[in-house]
Amino acid sequence: MKLTKRSFVVFAVAAAGCLMSRAAVYNIVDYGAVSDTTRLSTQAIQRAIDSCTEAGGGTVLVPAGSFKTGSIFLRDNVTLNLENGATLYGSTDIKDYTPVTTGYVSLRTVTPTIQLIYADGVSHVAVTGQGTIDGRGSAFPKLSWNDEGITRPHLLRFICCSDVSVEGVTLRNSGCWMQHYLACDRVRIDGITVFNRNNYNNDALDLDGCHNVTVSNMIADSDDDGITLKSTSPRLCEDITISNCVISSHCNAIKLGTETNGGFRNIIVRGITVKPSADQSSQFFGFPGGHGHSAISLEIVDGGTMSNVDIADITIRGTESPIFIRLADRRRPYSKDVPVENVGSISGVRLHDILIDEAGPGGSSITGVEGHPVRDIELRNITIRHKGGQKAVAAPSDEKIAEYPESTMWGILPAQGFWLNHTRGVIFDNVRIEAITPDARPLFVATDSEGFVTKE
Structure with missing residues (x-):
C-alpha cells in the first residue's frame, strides 16, 4: 500500500490515539469513589471499569x-490496578452482592452465585498492583452444606475468560474460595499473597478446567486447601505449571481433586515449600499445631483421567x-x-526429590x-x-x-510409609521412611498390587 505524506500522518496519529487509549488511566475517585468504609463505592468503580472498556481498554486505578x-x-481489556496503600473492602451486607448466572454448565454454576x-x-483482563482486596468473609456465616458462592x-x-493476569496483589478473607478460575485459557498468577482463614471452604486458589496456566511466587495461608486443581x-x-510457592494449609497443600469429571493432564509442580500456619486464631480444619491433612493429594x-503429572x-x-493418591468411584x-x-483412571505420575x-x-x-x-507411579528420592x-x-x-476422599479417611494405616491397594507398576526408588519413635508397622504394605x- 502506498501512503502519501498526509495519509501517513493521519495513520500515525490514529495509531498513537489507539495506544494512548489502551494506556489510559481511569481513577475510581474521578468517578465518585470515596475512601470511606462507611460508604459504598460500587457504582463509581463500575463506571470507571465500563468507561475504560468502552474506550478500548486501559487501567482502572484504585489509589x-x-x-x-x-x-x-x-x-475486556481492563486492568484493575491497586496502588500501594490501597484496599478494596468487600461489603458485609449480602444485599450489595449481585447474583449472577453463566451459560457454562458445571457443578458450581447450577445456581446463581x-x-x-x-x-x-x-x-x-488483569488484577495487579501492591494493594489489598479484603473480602471480610467472616461476616457471612455458613448456612448449609453447599452454600459457598x-x-x-x-x-x-x-x-470462560482468556489472557488473565493476577499479579502482585494481596488477597484476604474471602467468604469461601478466594480465587476460582473456571474454564479459562492462558492464565498467569504471579507474586500474590493470599490469607484465607476466616470461614469455611477457605481455599487459596482453585483452577477448574483451565488450560495453559502458570502460577508462581505465591505465598498462601489457607484454612482449607491451598493450591487446588479441579474439574467440575x-x-x-x-498444561499447568506451578512453581516457587510457599503454602500453609489446614487441609491439603497441593491437591488435584476433589471434583474430577474431566480430569487432569500435563501438570508440573516445582519448588514448593509446605509449612504449618503461624496463625492459629481461626481453625475450621486440621490438626493441633497447624498440621494439615496432606501435602500432596492426587x-x-x-470419572475423568489423570496422566502426566510431575x-x-x-x-x-x-x-x-x-x-495421598486415590482412585475411587464416588460418581x-x-x-x-x-x-x-465410569471409574476413571490414574497413570503416569512422578513424585521425586521431596523432603517431608x-x-x-x-x-x-x-x-x-x-x-x-492405579498404574505407572514412580516415587524417587523421597x-x-x-x-x-x-x-x-x-x-x-x-x-x-x-466416600469423600481424604488422606486421613482410614485413620492409622497398616504401613508407616505407604499402603498400596489395587495398584500396578508402582516403583519406589530411594524412598526413606524414618520414625522419630519406634514403630511396629512395616515400611510398605501392598495388597492386590x-x-x-x-x-535403594
Missing part, C-alpha cells in the same frame, strides 16, 4: 485509601498423611442430566478400585520423617470407594 464495594464486573470481583467471557461470596471469580465439568485441567473419584523439589513440614455428576458412568519432616503417624497411601488399579509410635494394624476392610518395586 491509596480504603474503599468499600459490593459486586463489580470486569470487562455471588462474588466480589467477577468476569465471564472476558479477554485480556451462594450465601458466602467468592472474592475473585473468572469464568467435562473440561480437563491441563484424586480421581468422579511433582518435584518439594519441602514439607507437618501434615498427618503426607502423600458425583457435574450435571444431573449427565451421570458418571514432622509428619503425623498416619502414613501415606496409593489406592485404586478392584478391577481399576524422605519421610514421621512421629511413629504405632502398633501393628491390619489393612482397612472397608475401602470406602464411594502387581509390579510393586522398591529400590
Whole structure:
C-alpha cells in the first residue's frame, strides 16, 4: 500500500490515539469513589471499569485509601490496578452482592452465585498492583452444606475468560474460595499473597478446567486447601505449571481433586515449600499445631483421567498423611442430566526429590478400585520423617470407594510409609521412611498390587 505524506500522518496519529487509549488511566475517585468504609463505592468503580472498556481498554486505578464495594464486573481489556496503600473492602451486607448466572454448565454454576470481583467471557483482563482486596468473609456465616458462592461470596471469580493476569496483589478473607478460575485459557498468577482463614471452604486458589496456566511466587495461608486443581465439568485441567510457592494449609497443600469429571493432564509442580500456619486464631480444619491433612493429594473419584503429572523439589513440614493418591468411584455428576458412568483412571505420575519432616503417624497411601488399579507411579528420592509410635494394624476392610476422599479417611494405616491397594507398576526408588519413635508397622504394605518395586 502506498501512503502519501498526509495519509501517513493521519495513520500515525490514529495509531498513537489507539495506544494512548489502551494506556489510559481511569481513577475510581474521578468517578465518585470515596475512601470511606462507611460508604459504598460500587457504582463509581463500575463506571470507571465500563468507561475504560468502552474506550478500548486501559487501567482502572484504585489509589491509596480504603474503599468499600459490593459486586463489580470486569470487562475486556481492563486492568484493575491497586496502588500501594490501597484496599478494596468487600461489603458485609449480602444485599450489595449481585447474583449472577453463566451459560457454562458445571457443578458450581447450577445456581446463581455471588462474588466480589467477577468476569465471564472476558479477554485480556488483569488484577495487579501492591494493594489489598479484603473480602471480610467472616461476616457471612455458613448456612448449609453447599452454600459457598451462594450465601458466602467468592472474592475473585473468572469464568470462560482468556489472557488473565493476577499479579502482585494481596488477597484476604474471602467468604469461601478466594480465587476460582473456571474454564479459562492462558492464565498467569504471579507474586500474590493470599490469607484465607476466616470461614469455611477457605481455599487459596482453585483452577477448574483451565488450560495453559502458570502460577508462581505465591505465598498462601489457607484454612482449607491451598493450591487446588479441579474439574467440575467435562473440561480437563491441563498444561499447568506451578512453581516457587510457599503454602500453609489446614487441609491439603497441593491437591488435584476433589471434583474430577474431566480430569487432569500435563501438570508440573516445582519448588514448593509446605509449612504449618503461624496463625492459629481461626481453625475450621486440621490438626493441633497447624498440621494439615496432606501435602500432596492426587484424586480421581468422579470419572475423568489423570496422566502426566510431575511433582518435584518439594519441602514439607507437618501434615498427618503426607502423600495421598486415590482412585475411587464416588460418581458425583457435574450435571444431573449427565451421570458418571465410569471409574476413571490414574497413570503416569512422578513424585521425586521431596523432603517431608514432622509428619503425623498416619502414613501415606496409593489406592485404586478392584478391577481399576492405579498404574505407572514412580516415587524417587523421597524422605519421610514421621512421629511413629504405632502398633501393628491390619489393612482397612472397608475401602470406602464411594466416600469423600481424604488422606486421613482410614485413620492409622497398616504401613508407616505407604499402603498400596489395587495398584500396578508402582516403583519406589530411594524412598526413606524414618520414625522419630519406634514403630511396629512395616515400611510398605501392598495388597492386590502387581509390579510393586522398591529400590535403594
